[in-house]
Amino acid sequence: xxxxxxxxxxxxxxxxxxxxxxxxxxxxxxxxxxxxxxxxxxxxxxxxxxxxxxxxxxxxxxxxxxxxxxxxxxxxxxxxxxxxxxxxxxxxxxxxxxxxxxxxxxxxxxxxxxxxxxxxxxxxxxxxxxxxxxxxxxxxxxxxxxxxxxxxxxxxxxxxxxxxxxxxxxxxxxxxxxxxxxxxxxxxxxxxxxxxxxxxxxxxxxxxxxxxxxxxxxxxxxxxxxxxxxxxxxxxxxxxxxxxxxxxxxxxxxxxxxxxxxxxxxxxxxxxxxxxxxxxxxxxxxxxxxxxxxxxxxxxxxxxxxxxxxxxxxxxxxxxxxxxxxxxxxxxxxxxxxxxxxxxxxxxxxxxxxxxxxxxxxxxxxxxxxxxxxxxxxxxxxxxxxxxxxxxxxxxxxxxxxxxxxxxxxxxxxxxxxxxxxxxxxxxxxxxxxxxxxxxxxxxxxxxxxxxxxxxxx
Numbered sequence: 312x313x314x315x316x317x318x319x320x321x322x323x324x325x326x327x328x329x330x331x332x333x334x335x336x337x338x339x340x341x342x343x344x345x346x347x348x349x350x351x352x353x354x355x356x357x358x359x360x361x362x363x364x365x366x367x368x369x370x371x372x373x374x375x376x377x378x379x380x381x382x383x384x385x386x387x388x389x390x391x392x393x394x395x396x397x398x399x400x401x402x403x404x405x406x407x408x409x410x411x412x413x414x415x416x417x418x419x420x421x422x423x424x425x426x427x428x429x430x431x432x433x434x435x436x437x438x439x440x441x442x443x444x445x446x447x448x449x450x451x452x453x454x455x456x457x458x459x460x461x462x463x464x465x466x467x468x469x470x471x472x473x474x475x476x477x478x479x480x481x482x483x484x485x486x487x488x489x490x491x492x493x494x495x496x497x498x499x500x501x502x503x504x505x506x507x508x509x510x511x512x513x514x515x516x517x518x519x520x521x522x523x524x525x526x527x528x529x530x531x532x533x534x535x536x537x538x539x540x541x542x543x544x545x546x547x548x549x550x551x552x553x554x555x556x557x558x559x560x561x562x563x564x565x566x567x568x569x570x571x572x573x574x575x576x577x578x579x580x581x582x583x584x585x586x587x588x589x590x591x592x593x594x595x596x597x598x599x600x601x602x603x604x605x606x607x608x609x610x611x612x613x614x615x616x617x618x619x620x621x622x623x624x625x626x627x628x629x630x631x632x633x634x635x636x637x638x639x640x641x642x643x644x645x646x647x648x649x650x651x652x653x654x655x656x657x658x659x660x661x662x663x664x665x666x667x668x669x670x671x672x673x674x675x676x677x678x679x680x681x682x683x684x685x686x687x688x689x690x691x692x693x694x695x696x697x698x699x700x701x702x703x704x705x706x707x708x709x710x711x712x713x714x715x716x717x718x719x720x721x722x723x724x725x726x727x728x729x730x731x732x733x734x735x736x737x738x739x740x741x742x743x744x745x746x747x748x749x750x751x752x753x754x755x756x757x758x759x760x761x762x763x764x765x766x767x768x769x
Contacts, residue, residue, distance in 0.1 A: 319344040320502035324539045338539075347497040385481075385522070388426040391578060391587045392419075394616070395549060395562050397570015400481070403520040404569065405513050407487075407542065409527040409535045410551030415560055415580055416526050419551065420483045421448060422584055423524075425456040432458060433479035437465040437489030437499075451584040465499060467492045467508050471515070479521065484512065486526040487541075509541050542566065553580075554673055559594060560585065561674065574614035592619040592730055595672040602700070605692030609684030610705035610723035610735070611676050617719070617726035619703060621671035622681065624688040626664050634662065640670030641685065642677065649686055649708060656712030657761055659693060680717040682708035683736060686760060687767065696768050701733040706741070712760045714738035720745060728752040736763055 326337035384399030424432040490508040491499035516523045553560035562576035577588040605624040684704040707715040739756035
């Protein structure tokens with residue numbers, strides 16, 4: 312009998328070592344090494360190919376001799392997912408989707424499996440039984456599909472046997488933390504097992520040219536569970552975000568080898584599944600009975616999609632010595648900078664007030680184009696002066712109090728016009744390449760922040 316071999320793996324980054332170490336040399340974290348047993352008795356066959364299928368031998372090729380074929384993507388009925396992936400699913404790609412428990416990852420994947428009517432989909436579940444998946448499918452709008460196959464299995468060797476018999480066009484694994492390979496003796500969900508199982512699925516995806524979706528758990532810090540090498544192995548990493556107490560979910564790309572990483576998809580969680588939100592600006596602007604101080608509309612961009620989002624501010628006298636600066640969905644340091652500009656360049660006494668800023672809809676915005684909307688919202692709450700609901704803003708604020716130009720101003724103006732806004736405030740430097748004769752909305756351009764306040768509030 313062969314001697315049992317053990318290795319130590321870092322639980323944070325996946326770095327392996329033949330002996331225990333207090334500090335990981337890769338990620339510099341302390342006390343993260345755990346021992347895992349690796350079995351070496353003999354090779355275990357764990358291949359998706361049949362016995363009779365030929366093995367291709369790879370050989371190096373000169374770069375200019377390689378034929379560059381046209382990129383073919385599989386478009387799904389889910390337009391939000393297509394946008395996030397860059398136009399559709401790339402054959403042979405390995406896609407990892409992560410999110411908090413109960414956020415809707417399994418529902419999204421099951422909806423995808425049921426919606427692909429002309430493709431054979433294998434849904435592998437290691438967390439639920441077939442009856443539980445059937446119960447969830449009956450709650451969905453599209454509950455009938457003759458091309459969706461359910462397979463409840465956690466052993467990768469048995470999964471590849473099922474793949475060999477079925478030959479699916481798409482494989483969904485829910486989840487990667489529940490799988491285990493017989494090549495290792497460690498338990499399912501450990502660093503070695505997650506890396507081994509992901510490596511076997513990646514090999515299958517590339518050789519069979521079949522796309523594979525992996526559902527992954529996340530840690531209490533919000534990071535994807537397992538070794539960091541898992542995110543390096545896959546082609547695309549999707550993050551499913553949202554508050555479980557709210558109805559809206561955001562699908563965000565953090566890595567994409569075949570498209571942009573700045574796209575988002577927005578869904579609404581209903582009783583019969585996830586509904587695509589084609590016009591997110593309508594849900595990001597709250598409904599009000601009348602004029603309200605501290606509420607403004609900013610035009611932002613998420614990838615190639617323009618969004619109009621409501622910024623809400625509350626400014627009140629500081630009850631204690633140190634004033635509070637509490638943003639929700641906005642950068643803390645950016646808010647401190649804008650408040651300093653308002654006090655230094657515009658003369659408002661912000662050092663004696665608590666400031667609370669909230670991005671409506673639970674979305675997080677990093678676009679500097681909403682700087683002007685945040686400043687106007689803060690001053691509106693400070694002076695108790697309301698801003699018209701038909702006015703929106705799109706400009707970056709500099710340290711000198713000047714308004715700077717932002718990119719894709721035409722798309723922002725077009726989105727504001729489509730939603731019924733009558734005026735939009737922009738930087739005068741954005742008008743150089745802008746033809747205002749083509750739009751019906753009134754475009755007001757200014758060079759300084761003080762000019763905007765004078766025009767709005769007098």
